[in-house]
């Protein structure tokens with residue numbers, strides 16, 4: 001709703017009231033319409049101020065209403081009536097003015113903002129466009145190039161930038177509503193000609209066609225199949241080329257194509273999923289709202305390889321003092337050079353400064369005696385990690401949290417090496433650790449609620465999306481990835497090429513297909529793990545070469561490593577590169593011959609494999625493993641898995657994440673395809689649909705937000 005009152009004698013003050021962000025729900029819209037009518041009809045009122053309660057102007061349309069039957073007054077005429085008013089209307093912006101919130105402010109005659117406010121039109125990130133006149137008013141106000149940038153990226157701008165762009169008339173450090181009321185009094189009776197943005201023309205540009213061609217190329221390149229950015233460009237083009245009324249028609253038409261699209265549903269689901277992962281819980285009953293995080297002021301990182309350096313930078317950027325430990329002198333020296341330059345680059349990107357003396361370096365573990373939290377990031381070797389944890393348990397304060405950055409090893413086993421296993425958790429970062437958004441927080445059997453809460457909160461402080469997951473081999477993300485990689489290898493054995501598999505996945509929306517990705521991260525990493533697991537044995541011949549522990553196995557990755565092909569770092573992998581460290585993947589005839597010979601040696605007759613099979617084989621097994629993970633309680637809900645995949649593995653956000661994708665495709669279909677593939681490949685057991693997946697289908701395939709009920713019912717019967 002909206003509250004209306006008269007202040008300072010002649011100013012009608014309208015306050016939007018819909019906590020926490022004053023989203024424009026039906027009742028808020030009704031409240032605005034009624035209040036504006038009252039203010040305009042009241043002789044005593046000479047000007048109007050619109051603000052939001054609790055220091056937030058407005059977070060835009062109420063996204064929760066989108067999936068439902070819309071009711072209440074529509075936004076477009078409501079904003080039109082405000083702009084057409086014959087009394088000055090001033091927007092007093094605090095906190096955020098986003099989406100419909102900024103569009104409402106653009107309908108006002110003046111915009112005054114607090115210096116700390118953020119403004120933007122982020123609709124594109126929800127699969128939409130600013131359809132309450134935003135695509136038509138903003139270019140008229142700030143020019144086409146700047147509007148294109150804001151609308152197609154959805155980025156939030158500071159009040160200072162908004163002032164510079166011309167979105168705002170005034171920025172204040174004081175009480176914004178008071179300033180706006182005074183301002184409203186000062187403009188009482190002044191002409192409003194020249195204050196109604198819809199009457200403006202876009203500033204003329206000499207080469208409009210090439211500007212839009214370029215913009216279109218740019219968004220198509222970045223969008224990876226997302227349709228909203230393209231529609232945003234089309235809408236702004238309408239603003240630049242059509243009269244306002246026709247532009248509004250075009251905006252409406254384009255919005256109609258987006259509004260009910262699968263992509264909009266996926267992106268809006270993901271908006272809420274992202275927030276849901278913060279409300280974590282564990283099977284032992286620890287929860288986000290009942291667990292108290294510990295303060296962490298000083299942290300340590302053990303091991304300054306690539307991951308350790310990134311973690312050191314992430315901690316320093318979060319404002320912590322960091323003790324960075326590396327026992328190898330040469331590696332320590334390299335880290336001392338690399339970390340400051342990584343910090344400097346980060347500071348340039350983020351516009352921050354970090355005190356260089358917030359990091360101290362040491363060659364011995366003794367240096368971490370007084371820290372609140374340690375993150376171990378040594379080589380992925382259990383014996384080495386055991387030793388580090390034993391040492392830490394002696395050196396550190398008794399209440400220091402001990403975290404491991406292992407990507408797959410047993411957190412419970414590491415905890416058992418310490419005196420306080422309840423203070424041990426996994427903090428699984430993704431490379432580069434100071435850039436990637438995802439953090440898997442892995443709780444063990446004995447991790448205390450406070451330990452989990454502290455790691456989750458520290459992740460947030462570092463700007464990460466922290467997802468709590470249980471302890472199992474590979475945790476959630478890598479465990480699912482293993483299935484995906486294996487299927488990709490099998491497809492090569494059956495006749496596909498890396499190019500074909502990668503193209504299918506890239507057209508689906510991944511930034512890189514599985515083989516280009518493997519070349520980038522290094523084929524030797526997985527090889528080392530497979531060797532440690534006793535899988536990578538290329539001395540085996542005949543049928544046994546392609547079977548391990550009774551299941552199908554492909555030694556292709558191992559064979560490539562034996563040829564010294566580790567990916568980009570050696571200039572050869574699934575593709576060839578112009579030099580070691582080269583970035584541009586080129587098709588490699590050697591690899592194709594190698595595949596032909598391999599198939600001939602194993603009596604495999606190559607067949608034609610289409611993109612659909614690639615997608616189903618690679619993605620459905622990954623999804624199936626996701627259901628297994630939910631069934632086992634390793635992840636609490638589908639949102640956790642989706643956040644992990646979007647933030648850590650390049651799953652296209654406009655497809656919502658693997659579990660949402662399964663819901664979109666239809667669970668029956670996923671089951672039917674998995675069963676078909678399992679029939680064709682009976683020695684791949686994980687092609688069998690998981691118990692939870694089958695149960696969901698048996699329960700009538702409820703929508704994704706109801707899956708937790710089915711999972712809970714099952715767990716309560718156990």
Ligand SMILES: CCCCCCC[C@H](O)CC(=O)SCCNC(=O)CCNC(=O)[C@H](O)C(C)(C)COP(=O)([O-])OP(=O)([O-])OC[C@H]1O[C@@H](n2cnc3c(N)ncnc32)[C@H](O)[C@@H]1OP(=O)([O-])[O-]
Nearest residue numbers: 023059060061062063064096098099100122130131132275
């Ligand atoms: C044909 C039809 C025509 C329609 C015309 C459409 C016009 C328009 O162009 C479309 C839009 O405006 S699209 C909208 C464009 N606007 C945007 O995209 C802005 C989206 N919002 C944001 O970016 C952030 O929430 C803020 C920066 C506002 C606050 O950040 P913060 O302080 O870190 O807080 P937080 O943790 O993020 O959120 C707190 C709680 O509020 C919830 N919630 C938030 N916004 C909501 C909304 N609009 N709605 C509902 N709920 C919303 C959020 O889920 C969370 O709930 P929970 O139950 O506690 O989890």
